[in-house]
Amino acid sequence: MTGSARRGGLSRRGLIGSAGAGAAVAITGAGAMAATNRAETSEAPAWSTVAFHGEKQAGITTAAQDRLHFAAFDVLPSATREDLVELLRDWTAAAARMTAGNGAGPSGPLSGPYDSPPDDTGEAIGLDPANLTITFGFGPNLFTDAAGADRFGLAARQPQALRRLPHFPGDNLDPAASDGDLCVQACSNDPQVAVHAIRNLTRIAFGRAAIRWSQLGFGRTSSTSTAQVTPRNLFGFKDGTASLRAEDTANIEAHVWARPDPEAAWLDGGSYLVARKIAMHIETWDRGSLREQENIIGRTKAEGAPLSGGEEFTAPDFALAGRGGRPLVDASSHLALAHPDHNAGARLLRRGYNYVDGSNQLGRLSAGLFFIAFVTDPRTHYIPMQTAMAANDLLSEYLQHIGSGLWAVPPGIAEGEFVGQALFA
Amino acid sequence: MTGSARRGGLSRRGLIGSAGAGAAVAITGAGAMAATNRAETSEAPAWSTVAFHGEKQAGITTAAQDRLHFAAFDVLPSATREDLVELLRDWTAAAARMTAGNGAGPSGPLSGPYDSPPDDTGEAIGLDPANLTITFGFGPNLFTDAAGADRFGLAARQPQALRRLPHFPGDNLDPAASDGDLCVQACSNDPQVAVHAIRNLTRIAFGRAAIRWSQLGFGRTSSTSTAQVTPRNLFGFKDGTASLRAEDTANIEAHVWARPDPEAAWLDGGSYLVARKIAMHIETWDRGSLREQENIIGRTKAEGAPLSGGEEFTAPDFALAGRGGRPLVDASSHLALAHPDHNAGARLLRRGYNYVDGSNQLGRLSAGLFFIAFVTDPRTHYIPMQTAMAANDLLSEYLQHIGSGLWAVPPGIAEGEFVGQALFA
Numbered sequence: 031m032t033g034s035a036r037r038g039g040l041s042r043r044g045l046i047g048s049a050g051a052g053a054a055v056a057i058t059g060a061g062a063m064a065a066t067n068r069a070e071t072s073e074a075p076a077w078s079t080v081a082f083h084g085e086k087q088a089g090i091t092t093a094a095q096d097r098l099h100f101a102a103f104d105v106l107p108s109a110t111r112e113d114l115v116e117l118l119r120d121w122t123a124a125a126a127r128m129t130a131g132n133g134a135g136p137s138g139p140l141s142g143p144y145d146s147p148p149d150d151t152g153e154a155i156g157l158d159p160a161n162l163t164i165t166f167g168f169g170p171n172l173f174t175d176a177a178g179a180d181r182f183g184l185a186a187r188q189p190q191a192l193r194r195l196p197h198f199p200g201d202n203l204d205p206a207a208s209d210g211d212l213c214v215q216a217c218s219n220d221p222q223v224a225v226h227a228i229r230n231l232t233r234i235a236f237g238r239a240a241i242r243w244s245q246l247g248f249g250r251t252s253s254t255s256t257a258q259v260t261p262r263n264l265f266g267f268k269d270g271t272a273s274l275r276a277e278d279t280a281n282i283e284a285h286v287w288a289r290p291d292p293e294a295a296w297l298d299g300g301s302y303l304v305a306r307k308i309a310m311h312i313e314t315w316d317r318g319s320l321r322e323q324e325n326i327i328g329r330t331k332a333e334g335a336p337l338s339g340g341e342e343f344t345a346p347d348f349a350l351a352g353r354g355g356r357p358l359v360d361a362s363s364h365l366a367l368a369h370p371d372h373n374a375g376a377r378l379l380r381r382g383y384n385y386v387d388g389s390n391q392l393g394r395l396s397a398g399l400f401f402i403a404f405v406t407d408p409r410t411h412y413i414p415m416q417t418a419m420a421a422n423d424l425l426s427e428y429l430q431h432i433g434s435g436l437w438a439v440p441p442g443i444a445e446g447e448f449v450g451q452a453l454f455a
Numbered sequence: 456m457t458g459s460a461r462r463g464g465l466s467r468r469g470l471i472g473s474a475g476a477g478a479a480v481a482i483t484g485a486g487a488m489a490a491t492n493r494a495e496t497s498e499a500p501a502w503s504t505v506a507f508h509g510e511k512q513a514g515i516t517t518a519a520q521d522r523l524h525f526a527a528f529d530v531l532p533s534a535t536r537e538d539l540v541e542l543l544r545d546w547t548a549a550a551a552r553m554t555a556g557n558g559a560g561p562s563g564p565l566s567g568p569y570d571s572p573p574d575d576t577g578e579a580i581g582l583d584p585a586n587l588t589i590t591f592g593f594g595p596n597l598f599t600d601a602a603g604a605d606r607f608g609l610a611a612r613q614p615q616a617l618r619r620l621p622h623f624p625g626d627n628l629d630p631a632a633s634d635g636d637l638c639v640q641a642c643s644n645d646p647q648v649a650v651h652a653i654r655n656l657t658r659i660a661f662g663r664a665a666i667r668w669s670q671l672g673f674g675r676t677s678s679t680s681t682a683q684v685t686p687r688n689l690f691g692f693k694d695g696t697a698s699l700r701a702e703d704t705a706n707i708e709a710h711v712w713a714r715p716d717p718e719a720a721w722l723d724g725g726s727y728l729v730a731r732k733i734a735m736h737i738e739t740w741d742r743g744s745l746r747e748q749e750n751i752i753g754r755t756k757a758e759g760a761p762l763s764g765g766e767e768f769t770a771p772d773f774a775l776a777g778r779g780g781r782p783l784v785d786a787s788s789h790l791a792l793a794h795p796d797h798n799a800g801a802r803l804l805r806r807g808y809n810y811v812d813g814s815n816q817l818g819r820l821s822a823g824l825f826f827i828a829f830v831t832d833p834r835t836h837y838i839p840m841q842t843a844m845a846a847n848d849l850l851s852e853y854l855q856h857i858g859s860g861l862w863a864v865p866p867g868i869a870e871g872e873f874v875g876q877a878l879f880a
Contacts, residue, residue, distance in 0.1 A: 097646075097673070099811070104818075139691055140757045145744045151737070152691020152756055153809075156684075206816070221522075221646075221673035222687075225811050229689075229820060233741050240818035246673065246811055248522070248646040259581075262647075264654075266564055266577020312576070316658050319570045331577055332565045384578075386524070386650050386671055387812065391631070393529075393665035395654060 077158045078219070082129040086442040087449070089163030090286065090301060090379065090404050091276035093255040095217040098247030098383040099224040100305065100400065101232070102210025102435060103239040105172065111182040115454055117238045118166075121214075122448040124234055125164040125227070128154075134230035151233065154226040160219035164227055166449045167213040167303045167437025170194050187453060189294040191302060191407050192438045199420040200431065207307050207433030210242040215303070215402065217381075221246070243433070245307065247383020247400045254381060260334060260342065264310050264384050264397055265428070267327050268334035271342055272368065273380035285377045285411065286404050288438075296452035299441035301404045304412045307385075307433025310398040315428045326424040328365025336365060364425045367418055376411045378403040398429075408436055502583045503644070507554040511867040512874070514588030515711065515726060515804065515829050516701035518680040520642040523672030523808040524649040525730065525825065526657065527635025527860060528664040530597065536607040540879055542663045543591075546639075547873040549659055550589040550652070553579075559655035576658065579651040585644035589652055591874045592638040592728045592862025595619050612878060614719040616727060616832050617863045623845040625856065632732050632858030635667040640728070640827065642806075646671070668858070670732065672808020672825045679806060685759060685767065689735050689809055689822055690853070692752050693759035696767055697793065698805035710802045710836065711829050713863070721877035724866035726829045729837045732810075732858025735823035740853045751849040753790025761790060789850045792843055801836045803828040823854075833861055 080088045105114055124134040133139050135149025173188035175181050194209065216227040225246070232241050251263045252270030256277045263269040274281050288300045315323070320331060328346065329336055336346035337358045346365055352358045359366055370377050380403050387396040405411035420426060440450040505513045530539055549559045558564050560574025598613035600606055619634065641652040650671070657666050676688045677695030681702045688694040699706050713725045740748070745756060753771065754761055761771035763783045771790055777783045784791055795802050805828050812821040830836035845851060865875040 101814070140745070143744075144746050147742050148691075148745050148756075150691075151689075151741055153687045153689050155687060155691065155757075222809065225673065225689075225809075225822075229737065229822075232818075232820065233738070241814045241820070242818065244811075244814045244820065246671075246813070248650065248671065248673070262578045262580060264576075264578050264650075266573075266575075266580065312654065313658070313661075316576055317572050319568075320565070320573050321569050323573075331573075332580075384647065384650075386669075388671070389526070389666045389669045393657075393667065395657065395666070395669065397650075397654075 077131050078161045079130055079159050080161050080163050082126045082164070082443070083445050084442040086287075086299065087165045087439060088129070088442075089165035089215055089217055090381070090439070091254060091282060092161070092163050092217070093258055093276070094250045094252055094381055095161050095163070096219045096250055097217065097221040097224050098250075098400065099216045099221070099228045099244065100247070100402070101214050101216075101228045101244040102169075102242045103212040103214070103232075103235060104242045105181075105211045105239045106237070109238045111454075113238045114172075114182055115448075117235055118450055119448040120234050121166065121231055122443060124230060125166075125449075128227050128230065129159060129162045129164055131159045134227075134234065151226065151230055153229075154223050157220055157223055157226075160223055162216065162218040162223050162227060164231075165215040165217075165303075165439065167215075167439045168192075168450060168453070169209060169211050169213065169435065169437050171209065172211040184453065187294055187296060189288075189291055189297055189438055191288075191291075191409050192294075192436065195304070195408065195434050195436050196413060196417075198416050198431065200426060200429075201420070201434070202430050202432055203434050204307075204432050207243050207245070209435050210437075212239060213303065213305070213435060213437045215381075221248070245385060245400050245433075247385050249384040251382045251384055251399060252380040254379060263399055264312055265315055265323070265327070267323075267329065267331055268342065269399075270380045270382070271329070271334050272370075272377070274377055281377055282379065285406055286379045288406055294438075296450065296455070297438050297440060301406065301439045302408050302411075303435075303437045303439050304401070304403045304405060304408055305433070305435040305437075306401040306416075306431055308399045308401055309396070309430045309432050311394075311428045311430070312397055313394050325360050326363060326428075328359045328363030337363075360424065362422050362424045364419075364423055367423045368415060372418070373415045374410065376405075376415060378405060378411060404439065502556050503586045504555055504584050505586050505588050507551045507589070507868070508870050509867040510724065511712075512590045512725075512864060513554070513867075514590035514640055514642055515806070515864070516679060516707060517586070517588050517642070518683060518701070519675045519677055519806055520586050520588070521644045521675055522642065522646040522649050523675075523825065524641045524646070524653045524669065525672070525827075526639050526641075526653045526669040527594075527667045528637040528639070528657075528660060529667045530606075530636045530664045531662070534663045536879075538663045539597075539607055540873075542660055543875055544873040545659050546591065546656055547868060549655060550591075550874075553652050553655065554584060554587045554589055556584040556587075559652075559659065576651065576655055578654075579648050582645055582648050582651075585648055587641065587643040587645075587648050587652060589656075590640040590642075590728075590864065592640075592864045593617075593875060593878070594634060594636050594638065594860065594862050596634065597636040609878065612719055612721060614713075614716055614722055614863055616713075616716075616834050617719075617861065620729070620833065620859050620861050621838065621842075623841050623856065625845050625851060625854075626859070627855050627857055628859050629732075629857050632668050632670070634860050635862075637664060638728065638730070638860060638862045646673070670810060670825050670858075672810050674809040676807045676809055676824060677805040679804060688824055689737055690740055690748070690752070692748075692754065692756055693767065694824075695805045695807070696754070696759050697795075697802070699802055706802055707804065710831055711804045713831055719863075721875065721880070722863050722865060726831065726864045727833050727836075728860075728862045728864050729826070729828045729830060729833055730858070730860040730862075731826040731841075731856055733824045733826055734821070734855045734857050736819075736853045736855070737822055738819050750785050751788060751853075753784045753788030762788075785849065787847050787849045789844075789848055792848045793840060797843070798840045799835065801830075801840060803830060803836060829864065
């Protein structure tokens, strides 16, 4: 038995280092417990990490990772304000550890008293965090519940903009895929790392909060950096061409970060996360002609260029008419309705993912887009746009919104703080 | 408008080449239609492909890719034997194209008559196939339906071993995640490529067969090559240590390929695919101590070494006793019950994947293992083992089998042939 290695405090990095050297590393006793995480061995490979602490939460302007595990949690009715604070404190500590490539708890998956459950579940042992980010948000119900009760003494600090999104035409929302007191967005280039993060935060929440719903996304549908190629959605089109990129700092400032709100100063420098689970009727879409598909989107399928000409990033010319005097870009196309010119200048930082949840009873893939956007204010930056699109977008025929949520995303976390700490001050 | 590029026959490779060069490639007319796929441009990057044609189907001994999309199909009641043959012919052609990095149809996602639906859905444009393999299997019901009817004149050629798996103790099978006339296993290192393959095969099957169920797997849980590191399952343990590797050709020959069967010569050189959807009660597991977890598995969590000592690939010593005279490897551990010594020498080529299907109404992750094994005969190589494990495996307390299927996997496909052609000869 490799007892010493088994009981010793091996971090994910430490373990891979020792395994790489083909030798068991003997670390035992109290010293090991303190030194468990991120043993700096020369064999350790260079890992890809994103800083957890900072002025903003990571996972917003971070270059969009390839995979997503998103979860919404409800705080248990029995939980007190102190329980909530303790939960946020524990989550913050665990997120800081995991994003650095360590276990969720101070001991890690392979140490701690041998007769106790490990404080990490172990499936990410040896895995590169692959740019793991963990981003937290607070839902409207955390402040005032459906009956109007002030659950945790936070009602006076609820931002005006943080209200359940309105019903939009065509919405067919599943309560089991909507809302939630808290949300956690875990993104990584390795899905096992993202799943591990949500699973361990869920475990840590035990007795205080429980998962309400969760969603895996297998492929990003937006770029948040100019260094990234625009990916394709399940309609086969490039998606998120017009989404804001991190390098466009002036527009990020104007459109992503929450504006100062004297009644909710705790959110200054934060943002709002809009999530929409959008089922796509891909079988119907697939029967449309290329001409019809391009007209609906307003862009070419090959390059994603506006139908008014140019290349992917060419500005569309909504006035340019073709044969018969009709505009080349249909006024009811997705491009036209989502464009800032038709939304009072509003722009979105999109960070959505393609999903497939198996298939349904009709033999159709349960597939679509898990839409995520970070916005300065949903009242100016999502609600008007979605109202117009739900009513007029040619694409709506092929979509159904089945899940929805809005969360306030606190600003970044300094070392020693916990997420949303100012809300409780 | 970039009309020529849009209407031109650009392959996935061709498109990325032209995009890389920043120029639209003009290919029009009938010549383009013939030359659409895999234009050999010097800008094209080197793609990772696995040969589709060969003596065996790819996706069995192929080094296990990271991601899975698996689908089970039922042939429609209205379909004739000729429809079935035509479907298999169409699927074979599409699989050959897609595994080479081309579109599902001869025209590709961006060409064909502009007023017709494209013969490829487009979400894989520009994506490396990332070792895409597509593996086909035939279920028992394709030969004889539940009422015993010979649907397609194939009953006389149904292998004796191809019968619905028996009910095992503890099974709680969902018909909507079990069985199916046909199965398709799509594996790739890029999940969008695997999803694209199943989606297009589904589209091609329209009017002849429909998806019965499908399953995404986000992380492989087995290695099928000695060059691969053993991955971890959602219990945090290395999984598939004892699984056969492609390099072990003698054992692959003995344990994977179907033995000659005079009544089913069409399957000679093929295999059987056993699929089991195994829900894992990870929340319960996470409350077990490290000692308990290791005792249940029979291996250390760190290295995956047998508890009788050594390293991951050391043979377990089931007789070696520890304190109090009890064997170090519990006789009811997963290791002991799955070991060839206790299964008449049977060994498996495992090719399973971790899955997470969101979370359930109890706030638990709907997570587990989508078990896949390729075996020479399920009567010797799966049924006895699972019978013993379901009754005695300590791990059973943390598992529930919720889906099941068995398919005969025809041998490899020569160019110009279709999968399973010998069955219809």
